[in-house]
Amino acid sequence: MSETCTHDCSTCGANCSSREKKSREDFQEAGNPSSHVKKVIAVVSGKGGVGKSMVTSMLACAMTRRGKSAAIMDADITGPSIPRAFGIQERAAGVEEGIIPAQSRTGVSIMSMNLLLDDPTDPVVWRGPIIGGVVQQFWKEVYWGDVDYMFVDMPPGTGDVPLTVFQSLPVNGIVVVTSPQELVGVIVEKALKMAELMEIPVLGVVENMSWFECPDCGKRHFIYGRSRLEEVAAAHGVKATARLPIDPAIPQAADAGDIEGIETNMLDEVLTAIENA
Numbered sequence: 001m002s003e004t005c006t007h008d009c010s011t012c013g014a015n016c017s018s019r020e021k022k023s024r025e026d027f028q029e030a031g032n033p034s035s036h037v038k039k040v041i042a043v044v045s046g047k048g049g050v051g052k053s054m055v056t057s058m059l060a061c062a063m064t065r066r067g068k069s070a071a072i073m074d075a076d077i078t079g080p081s082i083p084r085a086f087g088i089q090e091r092a093a094g095v096e097e098g099i100i101p102a103q104s105r106t107g108v109s110i111m112s113m114n115l116l117l118d119d120p121t122d123p124v125v126w127r128g129p130i131i132g133g134v135v136q137q138f139w140k141e142v143y144w145g146d147v148d149y150m151f152v153d154m155p156p157g158t159g160d161v162p163l164t165v166f167q168s169l170p171v172n173g174i175v176v177v178t179s180p181q182e183l184v185g186v187i188v189e190k191a192l193k194m195a196e197l198m199e200i201p202v203l204g205v206v207e208n209m210s211w212f213e214c215p216d217c218g219k220r221h222f223i224y225g226r227s228r229l230e231e232v233a234a235a236h237g238v239k240a241t242a243r244l245p246i247d248p249a250i251p252q253a254a255d256a257g258d259i260e261g262i263e264t265n266m267l268d269e270v271l272t273a274i275e276n277a
Contacts, residue, residue, distance in 0.1 A: 027167040034097040035144035046187030048156040051208035056153040068148040074112035087257020098143035128160035173203035204240035204270035240273035
């Protein structure tokens, strides 16, 4: 142990005996005292552009259709897109218990940086530690109420915010979103290995843009190459998988603020794994 040790292992890279005694729970932040969140599910990806926010939204909507209360914490602070997918434009308000999350028309509670900005197109030009602090505030200061499943829409990669979420929130498991490209598969391995390093179970892997079905002949075309989904999932002991096609109706619905109008049974296996976590 260094003579200048502050006993805060979250800011230290030294491999000493003090670190070995600490578990992930030692770094977790207490949630909002007026809220009760039963399960926290982080939705992650190794890189951007694979549809992670879309999958997060669809998982939350599907849970509400199963009769569960769902919430989304948009932890992608510099690139928030969740409010747009749900057609939410009003700013967040506050009460004595904390900040009130927005409510979608089907009852999904949503908190996003865009709900705090005067203009949602204003950029958030902050360094990592400040962004991580905002994520912690979303957990501690937002009045979530009673929530069965909170889905955390993470920024891509394995940087500051994913580390903050994994350490500060009681994450019950993660869902990894990927696409069929070989390069994406290599990057996804990093996200999976980070989850293993943090001792958080991987509950499911969702492969987006898996195929395109020709509207004329009905034949499936694998535009980005053949899937490696089973191979990647098996290598990490993940049993629940899902494939989503390239379907223009889904991004069109998100752009129109009507993601709740998209219903599919393709995520059922992953949803069941989340319920059993």
